[in-house]
Amino acid sequence: MCGVIGIYSDKDVAKELYYSLYSIQHRGQESCGMAVLDGDDINYKRDMGLVGDVFKEDELSQLKGNIGIGHVRYSTAGGSHSANCQPLVGSCRRRKLAIAHNGNLVNANYLREMLEEDGYMFQANSDTEVILYILARYYKGDMVESLKLTMDQIKGAYALVIMGEDELVAVRDPHGFRPLVMGKKGDEYIFASENCAIDILGGEVIRDVEPGEIIIVKDGKAKSYFYSENYRPLKKSCIFEHIYFARNDATIDNLNAYEFRIRCGEILANADGDINADMVVPVPDSGWAGAIGYANASGLKVSEGLVKNRYVGRTFIKPTQEEREIAVKIKLNPLASVIKGKSIVLVDDSVVRGTTSKRIIKSLREAGAKEIHLRVTSPPVQYSCYYGIDTPNRSKLIASNHSIEEMTKHIGCDSLRFLDIEGMLKATENKATFCKACFDGEYPVKKIDKEEQGSC
Amino acid sequence: MCGVIGIYSDKDVAKELYYSLYSIQHRGQESCGMAVLDGDDINYKRDMGLVGDVFKEDELSQLKGNIGIGHVRYSTAGGSHSANCQPLVGSCRRRKLAIAHNGNLVNANYLREMLEEDGYMFQANSDTEVILYILARYYKGDMVESLKLTMDQIKGAYALVIMGEDELVAVRDPHGFRPLVMGKKGDEYIFASENCAIDILGGEVIRDVEPGEIIIVKDGKAKSYFYSENYRPLKKSCIFEHIYFARNDATIDNLNAYEFRIRCGEILANADGDINADMVVPVPDSGWAGAIGYANASGLKVSEGLVKNRYVGRTFIKPTQEEREIAVKIKLNPLASVIKGKSIVLVDDSVVRGTTSKRIIKSLREAGAKEIHLRVTSPPVQYSCYYGIDTPNRSKLIASNHSIEEMTKHIGCDSLRFLDIEGMLKATENKATFCKACFDGEYPVKKIDKEEQGSC
């Protein structure tokens, strides 16, 4: 639940990092940062807050350096501290390193304990520090070999950008859980969690970084290495990126998020067959694509039945208990004139805890909706993610311990239907192979840690 | 291009003002403020910035008072100064007054000169100060009579909320250009520029304040007066509120903005007849409703072809000339996989200067669109608005001095069609009578001033 950027250029990159971080702001709003290589030194700034608030013009112009990496971080429970801002910057054996990470290790705690046993001192609370320390331990100048040794140790999901002495490195874990795209703009190399960061710079997307791949850009040239020729597991691209997390304009592992979402809606509508309703209403913003797909296939019209306040962001006074409903309505206000007396198909991209759905349906009923048929364009989330999506503990996943009937009743809708796993896979059109562990519990990599480290 | 709120309650209203101002934030992002009546005193805070940034929890709890008014202000050229923040608060004849205003007078300069000739000193640069001074001159305790005398003088568009000694007042100009809605929540009275501000408090919309109406809430009761029984011109509700400015959930003068926008799209599609295109693409966010209407009527599918960055707000580093295109793409990134090689109907709610359309079309072409047919769900804007919509000088209105062919070429689309005035009126379903001067130059009230005062 983070985003990373890496840029290798022959001129200052801070401004480009700024623009590209801005474009992937949806991947993390808690903190952000960038580090640039200025000769032998690394200049950096990182802080809590949005990209537009953290970086001011005069500071950007002081962040001199033609190689740089950047990061936006999602707000995860417990780990909200400036010490967790990235990129991490450090030096080891007189070599400077900076690293930014998106993902989650399944053995971070195990590794951390091991390192602590060896006398290492951890100053933050994130997987990233674990990766950095292991890499530092191995790194004596040969980045590829050090990374291979590091990748031998770290298990789980990671997309990394690393800045070494005169090189920019991009790494994707052997299963390719988390996205990482490579682009070019003239002689400049750009790596990013999503292609929009390359698009907005006027760059061209070249390809995805491959599972297990290490790309090193140095002396103006990019070279590709692989963690291991022997260990090349099937790609396990995270399907939840396509369902919810990525922007509609993201094309990750050949699959475009928007088109996939449209197809999910269509397949769900077809599964529904004839439904007796007046209109399809999306839960904004992420339900729109699925709703359009559903409408296309069902012949129903899509209508905006919930108006989203575009200014609800980070600064909002904490509502008291009795004001909580006000806070919900500020975010999403039912469009009463449209839905009053109507039977609606409410389309959302996913249901995790069920609490938001419950509140939305309550407010729609109060605004006069006659019938509400909730349609979810993804399967029931029944298992926690170990690979970086911030799903809660299984016990809090409504689908893990309730039947469809129970959920219908709990959420308060008139009917409820999820897209099934088969349908979802059909919607991918086999563009890639995917991790779908949150739906079926088939974890490509076993969880090793008991407690949670702060993922990113 | 502003929004106002007034609340009369028997308990503190600052928190409710906060929530309701938050909900009409789209009506003005430059500055905001609120004033509350605390016994004989008026407490207030106003500052540059968004509601969520200006008001902090501890300050709100210090703004004691059970009657209050609030304001959000739009950033208009030249007038960006904290002295223009509202509500204005003052005292005259030992009576305290606070006022918040949405609209624009056509004789503000004339009146100001007259008042200055009489030795009045103006400290800000807005119509509102003119209104306040005239009201103050007349006001010796009888609010209704003073307001009638004031309304004799001020010409143009205004929706006002005023806080007197123990009363809350709502006023709408005799043509009813600008919206003002009245609601109740229990014994509490709420006035707001848009109904969403009443909805989110859990209140119920009662009705629109009528053109020329003065509603005074005092001693827990609301009484209605009219400026004049003799002068009751036809209602001239601003059609541009429905086309662009109001939120989709706004119902102003009986017409719901969303439904109107849908119908505009449908009527435009019907006028188009068969169009040879692959899909309908809205310009987000305001083009969505029209695009859905167009799609419904044309049988084409609506597709998201432009992805909007939800975090582009006020803090953004000023791009250099060569970065200007980056800034456009950060705001709206074409969804290349969807539009590549496709013939698209691009739907926008209005075209004013034509510069944004031009940039969007350029970026769509670069992303591979084959044909782009721009469809605008309102007529060509050919005349400046004198009543509070921030349209530029006529010379900058592309439609005022270009034919359709010239515009097509200038903007760079393959074809261009506007909804005609007749179609637009049809879409209103005669729910009210409207001011459409920006389209046909038939100004209900003649402009008197030569120079511009800061509207609001």
Added chain:
Amino acid sequence: MCGVIGIYSDKDVAKELYYSLYSIQHRGQESCGMAVLDGDDINYKRDMGLVGDVFKEDELSQLKGNIGIGHVRYSTAGGSHSANCQPLVGSCRRRKLAIAHNGNLVNANYLREMLEEDGYMFQANSDTEVILYILARYYKGDMVESLKLTMDQIKGAYALVIMGEDELVAVRDPHGFRPLVMGKKGDEYIFASENCAIDILGGEVIRDVEPGEIIIVKDGKAKSYFYSENYRPLKKSCIFEHIYFARNDATIDNLNAYEFRIRCGEILANADGDINADMVVPVPDSGWAGAIGYANASGLKVSEGLVKNRYVGRTFIKPTQEEREIAVKIKLNPLASVIKGKSIVLVDDSVVRGTTSKRIIKSLREAGAKEIHLRVTSPPVQYSCYYGIDTPNRSKLIASNHSIEEMTKHIGCDSLRFLDIEGMLKATENKATFCKACFDGEYPVKKIDKEEQGSC
């Protein structure tokens, strides 16, 4: 309790205003502002806070204009609101005016009521707005005549800098209560509440503005006018400026504050005769000069017995009741090793309420002082000031309702002596004639208002 600056130059003055406001920051820490004349326009910025915090480099460079005025404002009870920031800027009869004021009118309320009766609307809560409105009423282009008419109306203490269309004006009330100094730097004219503001710009002090004088700088030349040839009362320079308020380097009406303070200490010591004590201890910072004078005359040594924390400023967490003593000690910590077991003469410049003295003496006793003889280098403050010094209501002046014996007991010292009025006058060496109403109740101008307006 404010400070004003005016600069007339042929180049931009914002930076110089900044430096000079910084130098008179001690005259007011609540808010500050500056206004500069840019052709026909007045640019300005004013805000709550210290000069160094309010003005940033990029803003200063945007405040273009070669004539300018500035203001620092003291925090007075009740009036702490950004609406009271100065300079006030306004326009009347298409003429722009800006004004900054130090002083207090004795008939501000009376005038305000009169103006309100005529329908004027007041937006702030300060004398300054009253002055501005009266001036505006008269002003039709002839500044001198308008000012004379204005001065006919306003009674009390005022030092004003005014910026008109192409002129800078400095005005001092007919008694010259508040200081106003005129300086030059090359062709540039500088007016300031204290000479340090001229010194730091490298300018030269020319002279004090005279009581009743109006100096107009226009077309590069300064011309002097007088309010009235007939009404030329004796100068009544505020003695409290010299006792406490002005900086040690201030020379106001020929009297240097530091030298005066030294002499006050000497005269007090001589009055004391032989005192059985080990050392003289000043209450920092304002007690130092008097303590040195006392030490010089008494033959005792001066010792730092209280250490002041240089960082205690505006941002400090409000202490709870039980932490209040901590807060006092943070500000002034007794130097235990110096005072332990010693008999000390504690010298302060003035005693107003007596509460600070009481707390200091308590902490000195806890630190081991054997005897504490409080010596005050000014007479007992028995009357409120109506002319701009922020003394409290008479009932809160300890000397107005307690005998020396009672005060000694209340404050907790072993003995207490004030400089008498005669001694104080002797210390002035007849350099000017002074207002000493706070000591003897002989008010040069009678108070007309009952309630208080916000002075400045």
Added chain:
Amino acid sequence: MCGVIGIYSDKDVAKELYYSLYSIQHRGQESCGMAVLDGDDINYKRDMGLVGDVFKEDELSQLKGNIGIGHVRYSTAGGSHSANCQPLVGSCRRRKLAIAHNGNLVNANYLREMLEEDGYMFQANSDTEVILYILARYYKGDMVESLKLTMDQIKGAYALVIMGEDELVAVRDPHGFRPLVMGKKGDEYIFASENCAIDILGGEVIRDVEPGEIIIVKDGKAKSYFYSENYRPLKKSCIFEHIYFARNDATIDNLNAYEFRIRCGEILANADGDINADMVVPVPDSGWAGAIGYANASGLKVSEGLVKNRYVGRTFIKPTQEEREIAVKIKLNPLASVIKGKSIVLVDDSVVRGTTSKRIIKSLREAGAKEIHLRVTSPPVQYSCYYGIDTPNRSKLIASNHSIEEMTKHIGCDSLRFLDIEGMLKATENKATFCKACFDGEYPVKKIDKEEQGSC
């Protein structure tokens, strides 16, 4: 050039840390921080800025914990980055540690290289991280043994407060270069760089932490250990703390700073014999005590000849080259009326580069001083400090490469005299033994590193 605080209590300590950090703010204005032990967790906040700006009331109340340490950091060249804020907080072998440090190691680089060779990754640029990592390597639960092993490695000056699992630790290096005082308030233990931090909490100073001493407070009791019984070098208390750095109310190693400074002035005056001058003028603030001493002994009167602006702090617009003199005068304005035509003895506590003295003397001359005899109440600084005082490189120390005659000419005074080393030692009254390496180059601990690490 930093300050540390440690508090062990049975109730929350954040508020007390706040007050005590406020009182030692003079030891460091760049950044500050505190860490408190909350059960198994360490809560902390650290940021750039002054104590009063960094900590807000609501945050303090969230920093729950009854053991805590705090830090203020001085701005040293190159190391101005938030990553250098202290306390450092980390975990190792599942044990949490926090550390705050005042001092400078002479072998930090050597140790860091060694650790980096072992694969350790450094994230900041300070000695403190080196100490933390070494301690972490040894620490398996026995704090005393780990500290002894750590102290075997680290050479130089350090006063440390450390927070372990349920204990507060205070450590002073074997020479006792940097100060560290122990106090009690009821059952509460307080450690601080200066006693004022204990005074203001109402606590009582118990004693200095001894050179080489390790004091561990645990289970409500304090136990003392020593680094080594065999290695007990002579105490080398930093004399420069007494000359300049500590507050006047500091009593470090039995010597009170104020009394010492007075004596230095007296001894210097006696060495001077009869001097033909009108007055003694201190360079504020640090020259006051020496000036008083000089005046006492010489029979001359002390006069304030330079007025210091109390508001010159961190926020000040960078002056251009030609404005540099303005900036000097804003800080210190000559009191012209006092010094004009006078022959003055200007007393300063120390001369390092000579640039400030030069500028002050220039401005005094411009204000009319006839003769200026500069008297420095400490010996010429000829050697850089390796133990934490931020003296520049030898080449920039004016006394290291200029004779008295040359300095007199360069600085621009009429005569110049320093206190000699013998006189300085006499002024200490043998209250302790001191490090005076900056004056005589006799370094108690040899410098090992070539480059500089960021001291603290």
